[in-house]
Amino acid sequence: MLNLALAAFPERANGDGELRIAARLWTGVLRFDVGERMYSFPFEGGRLAEVMAGAAGENPVRPYTVRVSAPEEGWHELLAPVPRPFYQDLYGAISRHGFAVDGDFETFFAYYPAVRRLIELLRIEVAAGEP
Incomplete structure (x- = not known):
């Protein structure tokens, strides 16, 4: 299971200049x-409001705009400190490793740099949480 410090992550993410620029508005x-x-990341005006976690089948309070789904093993590969080929970026994972995206594709592509940066920050978070 992914090891995320959920309560502190929004503050660290919002303090990241690259994410602030990529997620603006x-x-x-x-x-x-x-x-x-499931992990839900609600953005409000370009800022990450919180991180919510639950079972993948749960109906969250706020419906998603964009969802990325994959088996847990795939996420471990994507969030590894040094990912192997085609896990270095979400696009490679989608095209080669069974990751799926659904929801509002215009939003997904408009904010893809923010999604990439969020994954990079999660990669750092996961590495820091490992024993």
Whole structure:
């Protein structure tokens, strides 16, 4: 299971200048389905409001704008400190490793740099949480 410090992550993410630029004006919910778990990242005016976690089948309070889903093993590969080929970027994982995207594709592509940066920050977070 992914090891995320959920309570502190929004503050660290909002303090990241690259994410602030890439996510500016974004209002919507990015959801990652990680095997049987889901992590929901609501953005309001370009700022990450919080991180919510739950079971992938749960109906969250706020519906997602964009959802990225994959088996947990795929997410471990994507969030590895040094990902192997085609896991270095979400696009490679989608095209080669069974990751799926659904929801509002215009929003997904408009804010793809923000999604990429969020994944990079999660990669750092996961590496820091490993024993």
